[in-house]
Amino acid sequence: MATAALSLEQAPPISVPLRFFLTAPLFGITAALVLLALGTGAWTTRWSAGALAVTHLMTLGFLAMVMIGALMQMLPVVAGAPVARVRAVSRVVHVLLSLGTLALAGGFLSGKVPVLRLALVLLALAFIVFIGAAAGSLVRARAAAVTVRGMRYSVTALAVTVCMGLLLGSGLAWHWPLAVPELTALHLFWGLLGWVGLLVIGVGFQVVPMFQTTPPYPRIMTSHLTRLIFVTLLLWSPAKWFAGHSLLVHDSAATLASLLGLGYALFAAATLALQRRRRREMPDITVRFWRIGMASLLAGAVLGWAGLWESKAASTSLEFTWGILAIFGFGVSVINGMLYKIVPFLVWVHLQANPGGRGKLPNMKEIVPDRRAGIQFWLHLSALLLLAGAAWMPRLLAYPAAVALGSSNLFLWANLTGAYRLYARILASGISR
Amino acid sequence: MADSIYIELSMDHRRCDELFSAAENQVHRGDWIDAEKSLRDFLDATLRHFEVEETFLFPAFEARTGQAMGPTRIMHLEHQQMRVLFKDLGQDIERRDRGHYLGSSETLLTLLQQHNLKEEQVLYPLSDRALAGEVPELLQRMRAGGPPRP
Numbered sequence: 001m002a003t004a005a006l007s008l009e010q011a012p013p014i015s016v017p018l019r020f021f022l023t024a025p026l027f028g029i030t031a032a033l034v035l036l037a038l039g040t041g042a043w044t045t046r047w048s049a050g051a052l053a054v055t056h057l058m059t060l061g062f063l064a065m066v067m068i069g070a071l072m073q074m075l076p077v078v079a080g081a082p083v084a085r086v087r088a089v090s091r092v093v094h095v096l097l098s099l100g101t102l103a104l105a106g107g108f109l110s111g112k113v114p115v116l117r118l119a120l121v122l123l124a125l126a127f128i129v130f131i132g133a134a135a136g137s138l139v140r141a142r143a144a145a146v147t148v149r150g151m152r153y154s155v156t157a158l159a160v161t162v163c164m165g166l167l168l169g170s171g172l173a174w175h176w177p178l179a180v181p182e183l184t185a186l187h188l189f190w191g192l193l194g195w196v197g198l199l200v201i202g203v204g205f206q207v208v209p210m211f212q213t214t215p216p217y218p219r220i221m222t223s224h225l226t227r228l229i230f231v232t233l234l235l236w237s238p239a240k241w242f243a244g245h246s247l248l249v250h251d252s253a254a255t256l257a258s259l260l261g262l263g264y265a266l267f268a269a270a271t272l273a274l275q276r277r278r279r280r281e282m283p284d285i286t287v288r289f290w291r292i293g294m295a296s297l298l299a300g301a302v303l304g305w306a307g308l309w310e311s312k313a314a315s316t317s318l319e320f321t322w323g324i325l326a327i328f329g330f331g332v333s334v335i336n337g338m339l340y341k342i343v344p345f346l347v348w349v350h351l352q353a354n355p356g357g358r359g360k361l362p363n364m365k366e367i368v369p370d371r372r373a374g375i376q377f378w379l380h381l382s383a384l385l386l387l388a389g390a391a392w393m394p395r396l397l398a399y400p401a402a403v404a405l406g407s408s409n410l411f412l413w414a415n416l417t418g419a420y421r422l423y424a425r426i427l428a429s430g431i432s433r
Numbered sequence: 434m435a436d437s438i439y440i441e442l443s444m445d446h447r448r449c450d451e452l453f454s455a456a457e458n459q460v461h462r463g464d465w466i467d468a469e470k471s472l473r474d475f476l477d478a479t480l481r482h483f484e485v486e487e488t489f490l491f492p493a494f495e496a497r498t499g500q501a502m503g504p505t506r507i508m509h510l511e512h513q514q515m516r517v518l519f520k521d522l523g524q525d526i527e528r529r530d531r532g533h534y535l536g537s538s539e540t541l542l543t544l545l546q547q548h549n550l551k552e553e554q555v556l557y558p559l560s561d562r563a564l565a566g567e568v569p570e571l572l573q574r575m576r577a578g579g580p581p582r583p
Contacts, residue, residue, distance in 0.1 A: 077547060080555040145554050210546040213454055279454035282461045282535060345543045352514055363521075364543065365536030 011076055012083075014350040014423070016090045020069025021343055022416055023098060027061025028332075028409030034105065035402035043394035046319050053105040055323065060101040060123070063196055063331045064158075068093060068130055070342065071151070071199075075134070078206065079141035079148045089133045096126035104169070116173040120166055127162045131155060146222045150202010153230040157194025161187060182241050189240075192326045193260055194233055198226050200293075200334050201267050211341060212287050214274035221270060229263045232256055254308045261301035268297035285373045289337025292381060296329025320391035329384050336380060336412060343416050344368045347423045354427055361426070367419045376415060379408035436569045438490065439557040442482070446549045449479045453545070456522075457538045460531060469526055476519055483512045489575045490560060497563050504556050511548045515541060 031054045035042055042050030072090050076082035083089060100122030107116030134155050141148045164187035171178040209216045216222075239253035271294045275287055303322050344364040351361050386401035452475035459468035491505040518541045525534035561568060 077551055078554055080551075147554075206550065210550060211543065213450065213542075279451070279458075281458045341543060345540070345547075348540055349514075349544070363533070363536035364540040365532075 012072055012086045012090070014346055016086055017069040017073040017342070017346065018420060019090065019094050020065050020072075021339055022413070022420065023094065024062045024065040024335075025409040025413035025416065027057050027065065027101065029406055029413070030061065030102075030105070031057040032402050032406030032409065034109070035405065036399065040394040040398045043320065043390060043398055045316050046323065049108045049111065051320075053108040055327065056101060056108070057105050058327055058332065059191065060097065060104070063327070063335060065097060066335045066339065067196070067199060068097070070338070071134055071155075073342070073346075074203070075137045075141070075151075078203075079138065079145065079151065081137040081141035083133045083137045085133075089129060093126050093130045093133075096122050096129070100126050107173075113173050116169060120169045120173060123169075124162070124166055127158070131159050131162070146226075147202045147206045150198050150205070150226045153226050154195050154199035154202060157190050157198060157230070157233070161191040161195050164190060179241075182243075185240050186237055188323075189236070189257075189260070190233065192331070193229070193264065196331050197264060198229060200330075201229070202226055204267070204271065204334075207338075208271060208274060208290070212275060212284065212290070213279040215277055217270055217274065221266070225263060225267060229260060232259050232263065236260065257308055258305055261304045264297050265301040268294040268301070272298075285340050285370065285377060286337040288377055289333045289340070289380070292384065293330050293333035293337070296325045296333065296384070300325035300330065317392045321388050324384070324387045324391060328387060333380065333384070336376075339412070339416065340368060340373050343419050347419050351423060351426055362422065367422055368415050372411075372415050372418075376408060376411040379404060379411055383408045436572050437557075438560045438564070438568060438572065439553065441572055441575070442486070442490075442557055443549075443553050445478075445482050446553070449475060449482060449545075452478055453538075453542065457535070457542075460526070460534045460538070463531065465526065465529055472522060472526055476523075479515075479519075483515075485575050487512065489571060489578075493564055493567065493571055494556075494560050497567075498559075504551075504559070508548070508552065508556060511544065515544060515548070518544065 034050060034054050034057065038050040042048060042054060045051065046055075069090070072083055072086055100119050103115055103119035103122060106112075107119050134151075138148065138152050138155060141151075164183055167178065168180065168183050168187060170176060171180065171183075205217050205222045208214055236253060236256035239249055239256055243250040243253045272291065275291065275294075278284075278287065300322055303318065303325065307318050307322065344367040347367050348361065348364055383401065383404035386397055386404045390397035390401040452471060456468050456471035456475050459465075459471055487509065491509065494500075495503075495505055518537055521537045522534060522541065524530075525537060564571060
């Protein structure tokens, strides 16, 4: 109890989360550059080197990058359990994850085995350090909190995702014979519907009612949904693995996968319904990003159901669309929206605590102006629509989609670094005073 | 239902949230006269909540756990930060500065909610556990002896 009690004091220094947040859009820009360079070549199949590179630049370089930074910040606040040696851990994880992601994308694109091997080592180390640190904190956290439970499931799912990913990567790098389609299915379900999805739900239960001023989620949902999804993933995995063995197992896997879709659709529908009842009349940029996220989740669930029960393999366009909805429409939208609350607030709060912070300080809307966030919102929405469109009409839309993705991330990066520069400027003026 | 600091003070948070949104919505609509009154109601309720915590809960918690430099110190510090923002909101209403009010209220909402989150997730449950037997009596003092309205 003593550790938990002391922990409210130990909010990490601003550099801990910001290094992750300011890096993420750079990976979005890199993904856009790869898409530009490859043109329609990236869109031939989801197994193409370009598609794999872009996918991992977004999932590791953007999603995991921000989620790890946010967890470092949130664990002391929400769970009352700070990460041990948080400065060192964040510095090491940030460098390893950044280099590992670049190497992985480079390894896919170049087909060079040594680059791929380097990537696997760097990423394995990054996740061992991060998962170890996060687990240490989550074990000590108060078990009762709904959000803590979501975080535990999420980080466990990350561990599964990483193991599957390392296995798949090793298969490529060392030419092991592996059941690639099954392993890939497990890797991406645990990653998107486990690590990303469960963290969003667990955190969303807490932050949507509080920061988006909505009524609370139904009690039955907050007490059971994350556990049900986690257990369904556990049951689905062996069924998917052995799906080729009999029709019965195949159908069980499909049924369990549709249940997963149902779980996420329920969360999305509940969130959208709650947002309609928010108390604030003032438009809120985070709420708008979350609406896109939840709409994508619903669309993804419907597409998933449609694809699952088709006898023939889902078409390439359908697979691309599902991936774009899950990674970009859901994951990136929700995270992008949260960044517009977290970053201005962190800047404000750390200015308060510093000697340069005396006198009249800018408020959150002066740190990141609504107008600038609003422009980026429209760029993001265009990028989503164009990417989804490019899945069906690559010749027409591959380049516009890449340009929109790049501009949206460039603008996000400018908005976030603008906030940081304001912070540094005020701090410097305070010290020289 | 058993007496609980968590339930009592969390419910008070929700009541303050309602008042906060009423004031902000009225400013958003340019309804300055009503906004002035709503802001006053919000400030009354919130300052009262702060004082109840600072007068009764924090000292009891510190006495029982021996942690004067622990979580209560941070909660106290955040109360101070919010008191500064309260002044900004009052000035913005006087000056009818809609843009600045909405920026200050966004900042206050975020500060307030992450503060409530910490209290509801960590401090109140810890207090209920640490103060166990004293809770009913403490709650009674909090309800009855809340300091006079400012």
